[in-house]
Amino acid sequence: MTGLASSWTHAGTVLTIHRWVTVIGTLLAASVAVFALCLQFGATSVGLGTVARGIMHIVRGGEAESAGLETSEIIMVQIRFPRVLLGFLVGSSLAAVGVTLQALLRNPLADPYVLGVSSGSAVGVSVAMLIGIGSTFMLLPMLPLFGFAGGLLALLLIYRLAQSQGRLPIHSLLLAGVILNAILTAFIMFITSIMEPNRSAGLMAWLMGSLTAPGYPALIVFLLYALLVLAMLMHKAQSLNMLTLGEETACSLGLETEGIKKRLFALTALLTGAIVSVSGMIGFVGMVIPHAVRLVIGSDHRLLLPASALVGGMFLAVADTIARTIMAPAEIPVGIVTALTGGPFFLYLLLWRKDRMV
Amino acid sequence: MSDVVLAVHAGVICLLLTGVESVLASPFGNSDVTRRQQGILTGMPFMAHVSARAYVDDAGRRMYFAQPPARIVSLAPSITEMLFAIEAGEQLIGVTDFCDYPPEALKKSKVGYSNPNLESLLALQPDLVVTPDDFLKPDVIAKLEQLKIPVFIFTDINVEGIFAHIQTLGRIVGRSSKADAVAMKLRREVTAIQQRVQGMPPVRMLYVLNSQPLITVGPGSFIDQLIGMAGGVNVAAKSTTPYPRLSMETVLQEDPEVLVFPVGKTEGISESEQQLWRRWSTMTAVRQGRLHQISADQLNRPGPRIAQGLESLARILHPDSSMGVELNSNVNRR
Numbered sequence A: 001m002t003g004l005a006s007s008w009t010h011a012g013t014v015l016t017i018h019r020w021v022t023v024i025g026t027l028l029a030a031s032v033a034v035f036a037l038c039l040q041f042g043a044t045s046v047g048l049g050t051v052a053r054g055i056m057h058i059v060r061g062g063e064a065e066s067a068g069l070e071t072s073e074i075i076m077v078q079i080r081f082p083r084v085l086l087g088f089l090v091g092s093s094l095a096a097v098g099v100t101l102q103a104l105l106r107n108p109l110a111d112p113y114v115l116g117v118s119s120g121s122a123v124g125v126s127v128a129m130l131i132g133i134g135s136t137f138m139l140l141p142m143l144p145l146f147g148f149a150g151g152l153l154a155l156l157l158i159y160r161l162a163q164s165q166g167r168l169p170i171h172s173l174l175l176a177g178v179i180l181n182a183i184l185t186a187f188i189m190f191i192t193s194i195m196e197p198n199r200s201a202g203l204m205a206w207l208m209g210s211l212t213a214p215g216y217p218a219l220i221v222f223l224l225y226a227l228l229v230l231a232m233l234m235h236k237a238q239s240l241n242m243l244t245l246g247e248e249t250a251c252s253l254g255l256e257t258e259g260i261k262k263r264l265f266a267l268t269a270l271l272t273g274a275i276v277s278v279s280g281m282i283g284f285v286g287m288v289i290p291h292a293v294r295l296v297i298g299s300d301h302r303l304l305l306p307a308s309a310l311v312g313g314m315f316l317a318v319a320d321t322i323a324r325t326i327m328a329p330a331e332i333p334v335g336i337v338t339a340l341t342g343g344p345f346f347l348y349l350l351l352w353r354k355d356r357m358v
Numbered sequence B: 001m002s003d004v005v006l007a008v009h010a011g012v013i014c015l016l017l018t019g020v021e022s023v024l025a026s027p028f029g030n031s032d033v034t035r036r037q038q039g040i041l042t043g044m045p046f047m048a049h050v051s052a053r054a055y056v057d058d059a060g061r062r063m064y065f066a067q068p069p070a071r072i073v074s075l076a077p078s079i080t081e082m083l084f085a086i087e088a089g090e091q092l093i094g095v096t097d098f099c100d101y102p103p104e105a106l107k108k109s110k111v112g113y114s115n116p117n118l119e120s121l122l123a124l125q126p127d128l129v130v131t132p133d134d135f136l137k138p139d140v141i142a143k144l145e146q147l148k149i150p151v152f153i154f155t156d157i158n159v160e161g162i163f164a165h166i167q168t169l170g171r172i173v174g175r176s177s178k179a180d181a182v183a184m185k186l187r188r189e190v191t192a193i194q195q196r197v198q199g200m201p202p203v204r205m206l207y208v209l210n211s212q213p214l215i216t217v218g219p220g221s222f223i224d225q226l227i228g229m230a231g232g233v234n235v236a237a238k239s240t241t242p243y244p245r246l247s248m249e250t251v252l253q254e255d256p257e258v259l260v261f262p263v264g265k266t267e268g269i270s271e272s273e274q275q276l277w278r279r280w281s282t283m284t285a286v287r288q289g290r291l292h293q294i295s296a297d298q299l300n301r302p303g304p305r306i307a308q309g310l311e312s313l314a315r316i317l318h319p320d321s322s323m324g325v326e327l328n329s330n331v332n333r334r
Helices: A015-041 A048-059 A069-104 A117-130 A142-162 A168-196 A197-207 A215-235 A237-244 A247-252 A255-278 A285-297 A301-325 A333-356 B002-018 B033-042 B046-055 B077-087 B103-107 B119-124 B140-144 B159-173 B176-197 B222-229 B248-254 B273-278 B294-298 B304-315 B320-334
Strands: B054-056 B062-064 B072-074 B094-095 B130-133 B151-154 B203-207 B232-234 B258-263 B291-295
Touching: A015 A048, A015 A069, A069 A215, A069 A237, A069 A255, A069 A285, A069 A301, A069 B248, A069 B320, A117 A142, A117 A197, A117 B320, A142 A168, A142 A255, A142 B033, A142 B291, A168 A197, A168 A255, A168 A285, A197 B232, A215 A301, A215 A333, A237 A301, A237 B140, A247 A255, A285 A301, A285 A333, A301 A333, B033 B046, B033 B273, B046 B203, B054 B159, B077 B094, B077 B103, B077 B159, B094 B140, B119 B140, B119 B248, B140 B151, B151 B159, B159 B176, B176 B222, B176 B304, B176 B320, B203 B222, B203 B248, B203 B320, B222 B232, B222 B304, B232 B320, B258 B304
Parallel strands: B072 B094, B072 B130, B130 B151, B203 B232, B203 B258, B258 B291
Antiparallel strands: B054 B062
């Protein structure tokens, strides 16, 4: 923890343990509140009150056999809770990957989808849908597995394309990623165009992002995986701080830049592949949340990374709650909500920041 | 320009001769001027002739065919099926990639589907293109119009629309009596099914158009109408769009008694995706094991096989009523 105490002056703020604990603590509390709030709302009238009554009913020794109660329990436990959890995880992961890539590529426009790994995952899923693959394999859903495999292939391909003489130059990484992204996107469009329209509508709906949670086994695998990668990213926060100063500076500060870059690229790509595999392409969270959080709390990655992850999680959970309730009983793609609510909010933050600086 | 002037003159004379009738039958084509002039010379009977050969499609566009078109391109599997059903298969020269019924349709030239290949379409030298408006890009229609190829658009995709479309196609291609017979038979079959399930308790059902994410049919869609006719209640009835992404919560709360999965060669829900639905163990449909498959082609295509699709759906929803089915449909066939 002494590392955290060491003063890091950036954007005029000093990061102290006290500040770190205050910010993260507040955000954690807010996350719990938001999580509960999201559980409260849904397409059906089932809410936390219904569940509480159900629990009371069982506690009092009554039998929870009335069909209505049983259904609300299923709705809460099997549908809404895993969905809010998935939304939170995906939002956190997207924001954390966004922060990392913006620092690694030193490009404010970087988001989790910029390097083509996401398109690799999407191609994997499209191919699985095109050949009509079965949807489960040993309890794990097939589509995410195909998506993840596609993402891994894209990751290896980009790495091979970008690296030269044991180094991983940022500009060639970015270029290789962007070009591969374009190629793979074209491939997805080809697949949708040869599909029967009803099927391609299904694929498009999937690609536009959907947080319909898989069953618990797959969800738990994703949860552990995402938490592991997030922890490893967090561990590299100080290196990210140095990388933002430029590679040469970072090198002269004693950072082993090549190794760090490769590891960060691999971690972000592995997480992105998994995100796209379970939820499709949900735009906006990965790019704007890091900027919004940075505007408010400064750009020390030891604070920025976990804070962005929490804010991203809250943001996506809320956006998905809007997406699944506003047109109930129908749902709208969550990406629409993330862009429509997040965009104006970010512009507001930008103006607020500008006013404050004057 | 002179054509237009002539047409206007002719129109005025027609008006004088026949009064209001002619308003209904004054097409703005340019090839019919001589015909009109002939008509003027010969007197009134031609009006009936002209009006019988002028057609208004569902988009309100008027077109005129001097002769039944002999080179027709169909841009939907349902339209292809209609043309074959009224024995106009000979006149059909181009179909979509997904037109697979009847088998003869597979031998026709392919022109793509929602994004048809304009060059291969033009190479067929069609004198009529028949298309539904959904899926097709507006610029394709504009381009064909610019090239003076008549495009007949079907928009009213509902059961009454199918009968009307079959009859309209029949008149255009010069097989109106056959088309009337086909439409009549279809109407009788559909009515018979409706009457059979009438009075039976409606069955709540969910039609799974796409499983991940869940997409189903809602009010305003063709299949939603069929569900009602087959004695079912669509659990997505409260949604506001024809093809909603329905929330799973709503499905569980509405508790469908029957799940119907479309299956087919090119579309449909795979077997393992269907099995995935069994995890919702409180759902009445799952508890009673009423997960059913239905031919996607028969139900999703608003064409002449719709009675068969409706029949399958009615049997799924009301299995106990199928005794009467045989009798009724046999009677109809005779």
